Amino acid sequence: xxxxxxxxxxxxxxxxxxxxxxxxxxxxxxxxxxxxxxxxxxxxxxxxxxxxxxxxxxxxxxxxxxxxxxxxxxxxxxxxxxxxxxxxxxxxxxxxxxxxxxxxxxxxxxxxxxxxxxxxxxxxxxxxxxxxxxxxxxxxxxxxxxxxxxxxxxxxxxxxxxxxxxxxxxxxxxx
Numbered sequence: 085x086x087x088x089x090x091x092x093x094x095x096x097x098x099x100x101x102x103x104x105x106x107x108x109x110x111x112x113x114x115x116x117x118x119x120x121x122x123x124x125x126x127x128x129x130x131x132x133x134x135x136x137x138x139x140x141x142x143x144x145x146x147x148x149x150x151x152x153x154x155x156x157x158x159x160x161x162x163x164x165x166x167x168x169x170x171x172x173x174x175x176x177x178x179x180x181x182x183x184x185x186x187x188x189x190x191x192x193x194x195x196x197x198x199x200x201x202x203x204x205x206x207x208x209x210x211x212x213x214x215x216x217x218x219x220x221x222x223x224x225x226x227x228x229x230x231x232x233x234x235x236x237x238x239x240x241x242x243x244x245x246x247x248x249x250x251x252x253x254x255x256x257x258x259x
Contacts, residue, residue, distance in 0.1 A: 090152040090238050092118050093127035093145045095138070097159035097168050098218065102132040110157035113220035117227050118155070121234075126151065133159050138171035146175075146211040152238050154211060155227070158218030160203040168215050169202040176206030176213060180237075183214060187226040191217075194225070205230075210241045 094114045100106035108130050115125050127145050131137050138159070145151050159168030183205035191198030203215040203226075214230060216223045236248070 089122060089124050090234075091150070092123040092125045092153040092155070093129075093149070093151045094118070094125060095127075095141055095145075095154060095156045096130040096218075097133055097138055097156055098130060099132045099165060101130045101158075109220045110216070110218050110223045113223045114155050114157055114216065114227065117224055118153075121231060123153065127154075133165040133167055135167040135171045135174070138168060139174045142171065142175045142208065142213060146208045146213075151211050152242065153234070154213045155216050155223075156213070157216045157223055160201050160215050160217065162200055162202070166202070169204045172204040172206055172213065172215060176204075176208050179204060179206040180212065181205070183230055183233075187216075187229050190229045191222070191225065207241060210243075212237055212241060 094111050096108045096111035098106060098108065101108045111128060111130060115128060118125055127149060129141060131141055138156070142154060145154055156168055159166045184203050187203060188198050188201055191201065201217065203217070205212065205214045207213070212234075216226045240248075
C-alpha cells in the first residue's frame with residue numbers, strides 16, 4: 085500500500101464504448117487496481133477515438149483537476165482510429181520512455197503483439213500520464229509493471245528533492 089495518497093484519473097478511449105455499444109471493462113479494471121493500491125480515483129470517463137477530445141480531456145484533468153496520475157486505456161495500436169499517442173504528443177511536456185519500454189518488454193513475454201503497441205508515458209506539469217492497452221488483463225498486467233516506481237515518480241513530480249540513491253549505493257574500491 086502506498087504511504088501517500090495520490091489522485092488519479094482513468095480515461096478509456098473507445099468509439100464503441102463512448103457510444104454505449106460496448107461495455108467498458110478496462111476502465112473499471114484500472115480503477116479497481118489503482119484504488120486497491122491506495123490511489124484516490126477522482127475522474128473517470130469514456131471518450132471516442134478522437135485526438136482533440138482525448139487531448140482536451142487530459143488537459144482539463146491536469147490543468148483544472150491537478151491530478152497526480154492519469155492512465156488511459158485503448159487507442160495505442162495500428163488501427164487508423166488509434167490516435168491516443170498522437171493526442172499524448174499534443175499534451176505532454178516531455179516523455180518518460182522507460183515506462184512504455186518496461187510495459188512492452190513485460191508484455192512481450194505474453195504476446196508478440198506487444199511490439200506493435202505505440203503506448204506512451206509522459207508528463208504534463210506535475211502529472212504522469214500513462215497509456216495502457218484496451219483490455220482488462222492488459223491494464224492489470226501493465227499497471228503491475230509500473231507500480232513499483234509510481235510512488236517515487238509521483239513524489240518527484242510533486243517536488244520531492246531528496247536524493248534518489250537510497251535504493252542503490254555505490255561501493256568504493258581501493259586499488
